[in-house]
Amino acid sequence: MTASAHDSTGATLSYEQAGVNYDLIDPLKVAAQRAAAATAGHLTAHGFTEVKASRGESAYVVDVGPFYLASIVECLGSKALVADEMHALTGKSYYAGIAQDTIAMAVNDLITVGATPLVVQAYWAAGGSDWFGDAQRAQALVAGWKAACDTCGVAWGGGETPALAGIVESGRIDLAASCTGIISPKSRLSVGDELAEGDxxxxxxxxxxxxxxxxxxxxxxxxxxxxxxxxxxxxxxxxxxxxxxxxxxxxxxxxxxxxxxxxxxxxxxxxxxxxxxxxxxxxxxxxxxxxxxxxxxxxxxxxxxxxxxxxxxxxxxxxxxxxxxxxxxxxxxxxxxxxxxxxxxxxxxxxxxxxxxxxxxxxxxxxxxxxxxxx
Amino acid sequence: MTASAHDSTGATLSYEQAGVNYDLIDPLKVAAQRAAAATAGHLTAHGFTEVKASRGESAYVVDVGPFYLASIVECLGSKALVADEMHALTGKSYYAGIAQDTIAMAVNDLITVGATPLVVQAYWAAGGSDWFGDAQRAQALVAGWKAACDTCGVAWGGGETPALAGIVESGRIDLAASCTGIISPKSRLSVGDELAEGDxxxxxxxxxxxxxxxxxxxxxxxxxxxxxxxxxxxxxxxxxxxxxxxxxxxxxxxxxxxxxxxxxxxxxxxxxxxxxxxxxxxxxxxxxxxxxxxxxxxxxxxxxxxxxxxxxxxxxxxxxxxxxxxxxxxxxxxxxxxxxxxxxxxxxxxxxxxxxxxxxxxxxxxxxxxxxxxx
Structure with a gap:
């Protein structure tokens, strides 16, 4: 992505100017990916193996015998800030949609490897207990989360609702979802072995x-x-x-x-x-x-x-x-x-x-x- | 927990005074638990069923035929703030231990149902890209995460490292882990059917x-x-x-x-x-x-x-x-x-x-x- 020195109206607005600097994150990501890859051997002790091609794909896949197991955790990102700002302008709650967004981040990634999503877990970390005290917003989040699970045919297994004052900003919420699925029959695995000219x-x-x-x-x-x-x-x-x-x-x-x-x-x-x-x-x-x-x-x-x-x-x-x-x-x-x-x-x-x-x-x-x- | 009106030295310090008010969180939790329970039927379409007794337990369990599947997402909580404050006092990085804490939150819960943990996913949401730019701290987090995976014999599948300015406080990190495991043989399921007098x-x-x-x-x-x-x-x-x-x-x-x-x-x-x-x-x-x-x-x-x-x-x-x-x-x-x-x-x-x-x-x-x- 292009970094630009000017930010006045009329200039191109790059993603980096919008506050995300991948140069700082990437060395950590590389180190984490290497360390993660080095743990694959642990599966052997349980009689299983990783699907190596899934390293670097959107979801991680393990061969557990009769089928493959796929898992993932994904973050919503900053979209909830738009919901908060729009709520201030309109009085409406947009958290039903935000819930769907969060589940989509996990489910849409999980299915890339050919998995059927089975279970979603909710990670809702608020800046304080009072976030959950706004009943309209909280109910919208719950209803939207359930509706998205219904659409995807997944079971909502549970989750975490911590109040993290001092870590998450007051009045804000950090939303994420984890998802576990299986690839069955195993021929559904789509980590790219079959991609070919003419497709x-x-x-x-x-x-x-x-x-x-x-x-x-x-x-x-x-x-x-x-x-x-x-x-x-x-x-x-x-x-x-x-x-x-x-x-x-x-x-x-x-x-x-x-x-x-x-x-x-x-x-x-x-x-x-x-x-x-x-x-x-x-x-x-x-x-x-x-x-x-x-x-x-x-x-x-x-x-x-x-x-x-x-x-x-x-x-x-x-x-x-x-x-x-x-x-x-x-x-x-x-x-x-x-x-x-x-x-x-x-x-x-x-x-x-x-x-x-x-x-x-x-x-x-x-x-x-x-x-x-x-x- | 007792709520106390006084907070001067000498008075009892309750957990609520420490900033967590469960009365605000609990109605949301109840609504979420009800909505989550209502999604269990989706598993039938895939030929599976939930283990109903796992609702309310520490991890959610699904019967997928040859074995049970268990999954969970767990948050570290506020312990990273202590690491940050101690770093300011001593110059040391405590994030290797913090990584172990985060994995422990997920793994120690997952095993309560009898599961063998197989895959851990990392959720590291920082207040900005610069969090990841501190190489000493970032490397400690990676090394500690891997070491905990080694101890538990789990594969580190991957994860998310978002920079969430405006949601996570600047200089802070919201740490969580998801974990997926299986219960095999199925007789290892420990959701409490066997608990009895004399145990x-x-x-x-x-x-x-x-x-x-x-x-x-x-x-x-x-x-x-x-x-x-x-x-x-x-x-x-x-x-x-x-x-x-x-x-x-x-x-x-x-x-x-x-x-x-x-x-x-x-x-x-x-x-x-x-x-x-x-x-x-x-x-x-x-x-x-x-x-x-x-x-x-x-x-x-x-x-x-x-x-x-x-x-x-x-x-x-x-x-x-x-x-x-x-x-x-x-x-x-x-x-x-x-x-x-x-x-x-x-x-x-x-x-x-x-x-x-x-x-x-x-x-x-x-x-x-x-x-x-x-x-």
Whole structure:
């Protein structure tokens, strides 16, 4: 991502200016990943083995014999701050949607490896006991959490509701979810062994910004005299548009598995935007011939942040929340199944032999290997 | 817990004065528990069922056919604040121990249902990217996390390292761990069906305060002119004593299972102190004839908080970090196996017919049913 020296209105607003500096986080991540990889041998004592290819994927997978076990913990990020600020402006509680966002962060990652999510645990760490004393907000969080579990067909196992004064800021809440699932039959494992030339890329539509890019979205407020109440489309203000809950994709992946569609690979389009299409370790070219419609809130952000298409597609989901890589003959059926479940989908491109890059033809943007260092 | 109107030195210092008000949190917890219970039916669609008795236990259990699946997410709480304050005083990093504490919160709960912990996920949410830029502290966290995984024989699957400015306070970190395990063979399930009169209570020693009661411990600083540097025992100051890492009990429960000792029930002694011995839903009396040695830091807190034994044992672990309920004939072997692994243990009491209560004879304290409302 580009760091820019100026931050006045009219200048490009980068993600780093929005407060996240990956250069500081990355050395720790690398050290943690190395240390984590060195613990895999412990599973042998229990008669199990890790699926090594899942290291660096969105969820961790262990072979426990009759099936694979997948697990993950994921954070909401800063989207709850938008809910808080909008509550101050409108009096409404947006925490039902925030709950869905939090579960989506975990579930949409877990399913990339082919897992059926089974159990979700809630991690709700508030800045003080009084956070939980606001009954309207607390009930919205509970109701939204349950509704998202219902949509995904997962059991809500329990969770933690600590009051962490001195760690979490007063009046705020740190939301996360852990999710455990199984991959059964084992042939559903989709850590990428099957991805090949000729596979087709199907993109599932996003509902908006989802829960990535919110630091940037909040930073943009400086440039909006009406702030969150600025219209992004007729009758839709910026705040409400940002708070559209993240689409839950597990109903689609479960339906595809039931229909016998084999997912060769999946990518959850979150941070790093469309560069996530480069996630697979192979050297392959992803040629995109069709891009989905861009949600109004994302066009709005692109415009006001003065992002060109390259920066916008490298940061935001731009209408594509989840990518499925399937056999060419399964592509039409994949789209059909997704649409039948209310999730719009488009046959967007193909996997080709060639250098590791994603070529987005309609906007004339190419991301190469250097643009994504996730592992 | 007693709420007291005065907070001057000399007065009893209650847990509520230390900043945690359960009256505000509990209605949300009840609503969340009800909503969570209503999601159990989703497992049927996948051919599975929940183990209903695990609702209200420390970990959630699902019957997935060949074995049970157990999962949990747990928060460290406020112990990292002590590490931060001690770092300012001594220049040392205490985050290796803090990492062990965090994993212990999850693992020690997961094993209560009879599970073998398999995978741990890290949740490290910092107040800003710069938290991760302190290499000494970050490396200590990584090294301690790995060492605790090594002790427990679990694979570190991965995790999240978000920078949450505006949610987590600047310079602070919100630490949590999720853990997934299996119960295999299924006969290891210990949600309490087998607990019966005549069973013996074995208490495993704690290393100190562990990670519960830290709000109280920090509040006490007001009464200590030398603060964290006050001696609690020769050569041991209050801060270092508080930071003794929580004992990891999974090596003991795994060794017991291998030796054929059946755990009828377990209780991880955390918040609510010895009232946790009342966790099992049955109406039974727990008669304690022997109490373990109290770690100096807990005697020190009891003295300076002016707690009588009743309040101290109802808040802190008082030397007992984990309770095992086993057949009388297994009691001596349980102690032996635990000691061989370096965890001191004592045959502390027996399970009897009678009203639901724990009678701690050596200190003449009884906790009844009204003293613990966890479900």
């Amino acid at each position: 087709v890329i199907v993109l599932l539509s996003s509902s908006g910004i989802h829960a990535n890019g919110l630091s940037l979205a909040r930073k943009l407020l400086e440039r909006l005299p009406e702030g969150y109440l600025t219209e992004v489309a007729p009758g839709l203000n910026y705040g409400e548009a940002l708070l559209a809950p993240t689409t839950l994709y597990s109903p689609v992946t479960e339906a595809l598995a039931k229909a016998g569609v084999s997912m060769h690979y999946c990518a959850n389009i979150t941070g790093h935007g469309w560069r996530k299409l480069l996630r697979h370790p192979s050297t392959l070219t992803y040629r995109i011939h069709t891009v989905p419609a861009v949600p109004p809130v994302l066009s709005f952000i692109q415009k006001h942040a003065h992002h060109d298409d390259r920066e916008a597609y490298s940061t935001l989901n731009m209408g594509a929340g989840f990518a499925l890589f399937v056999k060419a003959e399964d592509a039409a059926r994949t789209v059909e199944i997704s649409k039948a479940l209310g999730v719009d989908a488009v046959i967007a491109g193909v996997v080709e032999a060639g250098p590791k890059q994603v070529v987005i033809e309609p906007i004339n943007v190419t991301f190469g290997n250097d643009d994504l260092q996730l592992r | 013996v209570i074995v208490l495993l020693s704690s290393s100190g305060i562990h990670a519960n009661g830290l709000s109280l411990a920090r509040k006490l600083l007001e009464r200590l002119p030398e603060g964290y540097l006050t001696e609690v025992a020769p050569g041991l100051n209050y801060g270092e004593a508080l930071l003794a890492p929580t004992t990891l009990y999974s090596p003991v429960t795994e060794a017991l299972a291998k030796a054929g000792v059946s755990m009828h029930y377990c209780a991880n002694i955390t918040g609510h102190g010895w009232r946790k011995l009342l966790r099992h839903p049955s109406t039974l009396t727990y008669r304690i004839h022997t109490v373990p040695a109290v770690p100096p830091v807990l005697s020190f807190i009891q003295k300076h908080a002016h707690h009588d034994d009743r309040e101290a044992y109802s808040t802190l672990n008082m030397g007992a970090g984990f309770a095992l309920f086993v057949k009388a004939e297994d009691a001596a072997r349980t102690v032996e196996i635990s000691k061989a692994l370096g965890v001191d243990a004592v045959i502390a009491g027996v399970v009897e017919a009678g009203p639901k209560q724990v009678v701690i004879e050596p200190i003449n304290v009884t906790f009844g049913n009204d003293d613990l409302q966890l479900r």
